[in-house]
Amino acid sequence: MRLKSTTVQIVLLVIAAFAIAVIANAFGARERRLKLVAYYPNARVVPPRVTQPVLPTPMPVVPPATMTTTTSGGQAIPPVPAPVTTTVAPVKPEDRRDRLSPTPTPTPTPAPPPPSPAPAPDPGARFVPHPDKPYVEIGGDDVAALHKAGALVLDARRSSVYEEGHIAGARSFSVWESDVDDKVNALFNERSDPRDQNLPIVIYCSGGACEDSHMLAQKLWGVQFNNVYVYKDGYPDWKNRGGATRSGTNP
Numbered sequence: 001m002r003l004k005s006t007t008v009q010i011v012l013l014v015i016a017a018f019a020i021a022v023i024a025n026a027f028g029a030r031e032r033r034l035k036l037v038a039y040y041p042n043a044r045v046v047p048p049r050v051t052q053p054v055l056p057t058p059m060p061v062v063p064p065a066t067m068t069t070t071t072s073g074g075q076a077i078p079p080v081p082a083p084v085t086t087t088v089a090p091v092k093p094e095d096r097r098d099r100l101s102p103t104p105t106p107t108p109t110p111a112p113p114p115p116s117p118a119p120a121p122d123p124g125a126r127f128v129p130h131p132d133k134p135y136v137e138i139g140g141d142d143v144a145a146l147h148k149a150g151a152l153v154l155d156a157r158r159s160s161v162y163e164e165g166h167i168a169g170a171r172s173f174s175v176w177e178s179d180v181d182d183k184v185n186a187l188f189n190e191r192s193d194p195r196d197q198n199l200p201i202v203i204y205c206s207g208g209a210c211e212d213s214h215m216l217a218q219k220l221w222g223v224q225f226n227n228v229y230v231y232k233d234g235y236p237d238w239k240n241r242g243g244a245t246r247s248g249t250n251p
Contacts, residue, residue: 127200129226131226134218134228135217135221136229137232138230139231142229143204143229143238144241146200146202147202151199151201152201153170153171153204154201155204156175156212157210159177163247165246167245170204172249187220188224191225194224197224199227201220201229203228204230204238206235207232207237208236
């Protein structure tokens with residue numbers, strides 16, 4: 001019975017010693033830690049096998065055989081290379097002249113100067129005062145020249161038609177509205193100097209059978225305006241020509 005008790009104690013001591021060793025190994029430093037038996041984490045990891053390619057064995061380069069000639073004494077005579085023939089093309093006389101003489105450089109021809117712009121028409125030279133007649137009828141070209149020169153342009157149509165579209169810069173002087181005389185008198189006060197009264201004035205209406213422009217010209221002539229012109233084809237012709245137009249109450 002005592003022997004059995006001693007054996008049990010020995011076994012318990014061994015187990016306790018093993019447990020203490022395992023715990024001490026777990027908390028020990030890395031360089032002092034012991035590897036347990038069968039502790040190989042990468043033991044079953046096998047890297048793939050790399051097969052080296054088999055390179056072909058290079059064949060030795062054999063220089064081409066040269067033919068030799070031996071004499072009766074057994075000495076070898078080196079082969080004589082074949083002669084190289086070079087063909088030279090004959091040079092023509094004209095080719096030789098071209099090579100010897102430099103190529104003349106062509107002299108550039110100066111470009112002709114641009115044409116000078118035509119002088120602007122002088123309205124004073126063509127449209128002179130005519131105190132003996134109330135107006136002179138003119139066409140679209142003359143109206144365009146006077147409009148470009150800054151001549152005064154008056155629209156004799158009704159103001160409602162004027163607002164729909166008129167020659168750019170033209171004033172509304174409707175001959176059928178009650179304030180036409182006031183406008184004529186205001187224009188006379190604006191141009192009371194006889195020199196200003198001799199400046200050209202263009203009047204237009206709807207063209208064709210429209211007489212509004214002629215009636216307004218009579219009124220202006222009656223207050224001493226001596227250089228009045230009537231655009232006989234009127235506003236429709238101005239639009240067809242592509243002249244500058246404007247809408248609204250302002251000139």
